[in-house]
Amino acid sequence: MPASRIYSWTGTFDALEPEDRTVAARLVAAGGAIDATAEDIAVRLGNARLVALLRNQGTDRVIAVGSLKNPIPGYRAGRFELAGVPILGFEAAPELGYVAVAEDMRRKGHSERIVGLILDAVAEPAYATTDDDYMKRTLVKAGFAAVGGEWPGGRGMLSLWTYAPAASLPETRPRTSPD
Ligand SMILES: CC(C)(COP(=O)(O)OP(=O)(O)OC[C@H]1O[C@@H](n2cnc3c(N)ncnc32)[C@H](O)[C@@H]1OP(=O)(O)O)[C@@H](O)C(=O)NCCC(=O)NCCS
Numbered sequence: 001m002p003a004s005r006i007y008s009w010t011g012t013f014d015a016l017e018p019e020d021r022t023v024a025a026r027l028v029a030a031g032g033a034i035d036a037t038a039e040d041i042a043v044r045l046g047n048a049r050l051v052a053l054l055r056n057q058g059t060d061r062v063i064a065v066g067s068l069k070n071p072i073p074g075y076r077a078g079r080f081e082l083a084g085v086p087i088l089g090f091e092a093a094p095e096l097g098y099v100a101v102a103e104d105m106r107r108k109g110h111s112e113r114i115v116g117l118i119l120d121a122v123a124e125p126a127y128a129t130t131d132d133d134y135m136k137r138t139l140v141k142a143g144f145a146a147v148g149g150e151w152p153g154g155r156g157m158l159s160l161w162t163y164a165p166a167a168s169l170p171e172t173r174p175r176t177s178p179d
Contacts, residue, residue, distance in 0.1 A: 006063070006110070009053045010117050013045040013067075016053075021045070024053060024065045031100030033132065035154045041098070044069070049094055052117040054110055066099040066114035068122065079129055083148030083160035089125055090162060096128040099135060111138040119143075125164045131156035139163075 013021060025042035028034060034041060045051055045067055054064040076095065080087040096118055101110045115138055119126075128139060131153050136146070144161040151158055 005057045006054050006113075007057050008113065008117055009055065010050060010121065013042075013048060013051045016051070020053070020062060023062045024051065027062065027065050027102060028098045028100045030103070032155060033100070033130070034098070045098060048098070050118060050121055052114050054113060061102075063105040064099075064101040064110040064114050066111075066118055067097055068118050068126070069095045069097050071095050076127075079127070079160055080148075082151040082158070085148035085160065089164070090127055093125045093127050093162075094122065096126055096163070099138075106134075111135065112141055115139070115142045119163070119165075122163070123165060124168050125162065127163065128161045129153075129158050130161065131158045136161075 013024070016024065021042055022038070025038040025045060028041045028045070029036070029038040036044070048067040048069045050068040052066045053062050055062055071094075073091075076090070076093065077087055079095075080090065096115065099111055099114055101114075111134070119142055128144060130136060130139065136159070139161045142163070143165075144163045146159050147162050148160050
């Protein structure tokens with residue numbers, strides 16, 4: 001399907017029509033990365049800072065979803081502890097998560113587009129965790145880097161990925177040569 005037939009939407013979960021909220025939450029639940037019901041996932045998406053969707057222009061069907069979450073500090077710190085890396089610089093970082101593409105629409109670059117939409121709204125360091133090899137490729141392409149070690153999750157071995165946009169890095173002064 002040509003990319004022009006797909007259009008994107010970003011905003012808060014609550015701004016979506018109830019039917020779209022249900023479809024988005026079901027898509028994440030069907031992805032299997034999170035051990036929770038679609039109802040629980042809908043509540044969590046409601047707490048997210050931002051949600052991004054891709055839709056098929058002809059049918060208006062939601063085919064991909066992703067979100068930027070504001071995790072509670074203990075949860076965030078726990079991820080960095082599990083990976084065995086210091087949280088320095090990521091103490092308040094949002095988490096990219098709940099990325100899922102409808103099964104019949106996978107392998108067309110939609111996860112890359114969803115992650116790009118979310119990162120367009122991120123001016124500060126962010127992180128993600130995943131156990132999915134395809135998601136890892138998407139994260140690498142988006143500028144995330146794997147840090148630390150893996151740990152067992154509900155579905156597979158999880159790893160921690162961090163992202164620091166250029167604008168969020170401390171300014172480095174050019175080295176001056178001694179006179
Ligand atoms: C992970 C997921 C979001 C990827 O979405 P997608 O739109 O199919 O991924 P993309 O088309 O952007 O492909 C990403 C990379 O994975 C590769 N890939 C994706 N599906 C693949 C497959 N079935 N076989 C081989 N490679 C595959 C792509 O080739 C691409 O790599 P490349 O750029 O190096 O070629 C999707 O598989 C999914 O929804 N999985 C279930 C939910 C999940 O696990 N989400 C991650 C939670 S953290």
